[in-house]
Ligand SMILES: *[C@@H]1O[C@H](CO)[C@@H](O)[C@H](O)[C@H]1NC(C)=O
């Protein structure tokens with residue numbers, strides 16, 4: 568008798584299992600970095616690799632005219648363009664995953680947090696994203712000369728002219744110019760809910776609705792200063808000396824955009840790979856990126 572009920576239980580499970588629809592992997596989009604465009608061989612190759620390794624359809628989504636607009640179009644406009652595109656593309660209706668390269672991550676997060684009525688993003692893999700800002704001219708580095716250069720551009724960086732015409736100025740966070748940054752930088756302070764007097768809870772909700780947020784930092788990074796920005800770590804306000812780990816920042820401890828809650832829910836993967844800016848090996852792509860495109864990674868809902 569006991570055996571019989573055990574058997575029928577097994578049958579029930581088996582039938583249930585077979586009829587649970589197995590979710591189709593979602594398509595992915597790739598957002599390239601500054602001074603780049605979808606037609607660049609290295610970008611096209613990355614998309615092809617991701618598609619090959621995962622077996623999932625994916626596209627590089629162009630922003631405006633490519634190279635020029637990546638440099639001169641304000642980030643909020645770049646976000647709007649991507650938002651409009653994903654809303655009308657039928658293939659994304661059920662949702663999609665995002666892979667961001669460098670500056671493309673500021674756009675990616677903008678789309679996730681700001682795109683009203685956009686399709687849901689399930690997994691987001693960030694490669695070398697300047698999430699907490701960059702402290703010097705991208706590509707310059709943290710040498711004395713670059714810090715001097717940052718000092719020189721300080722009076723200009725947050726002027727309307729620069730903010731409206733140089734995309735990276737929208738996420739330039741000069742550690743010893745924080746009041747000016749908060750007042751006049753046009754994108755990152757809002758995206759990161761940094762304003763002391765107003766936080767938009769919608770941003771937190773939307774970022775928190777991701778299944779996985781994968782933050783890949785490059786150990787030998789020379790473009791993003793500091794490299795820890797890829798994990799939301801950053802210089803302590805006022806100094807170029809101390810880099811706070813992500814968990815030491817107020818953005819995390821006060822949970823401005825939900826990073827802490829997501830982390831506590833096991834949704835944030837802090838990954839460090841060897842190599843300079845975006846120089847990821849095929850092996851690391853397969854280990855750290857591809858599983859999230861196949862929709863069967865870590866925290867995903869496919870427990871069944
Ligand atoms: C992707 O797969 C196709 C077909 O197998 C192959 O021709 C191509 O070289 C692959 N591309 C990359 C970048 O691995």
Ligand SMILES: *[C@@H]1O[C@H](CO)[C@@H](O)[C@H](O)[C@H]1NC(C)=O
Pocket residue numbers: 632635
């Ligand atoms: C980009 O800007 C350069 C210099 O202003 C110009 O020569 C070139 O035609 C522009 N390219 C596009 C695609 O707009």
Ligand SMILES: *[C@@H]1O[C@H](CO)[C@@H](O)[C@H](O)[C@H]1NC(C)=O
Pocket residue numbers: 680681682683767768769770
């Ligand atoms: C918060 O952001 C959302 C998305 O951009 C926007 O629709 C909403 O109006 C914002 N709320 C406030 C109070 O600014």
Ligand SMILES: *[C@@H]1O[C@H](CO)[C@@H](O)[C@H](O)[C@H]1NC(C)=O
Pocket residue numbers: 786787841842
């Ligand atoms: C990259 O950085 C790691 C850790 O800081 C170091 O061990 C490694 O030697 C570096 N690799 C190169 C190629 O510089």
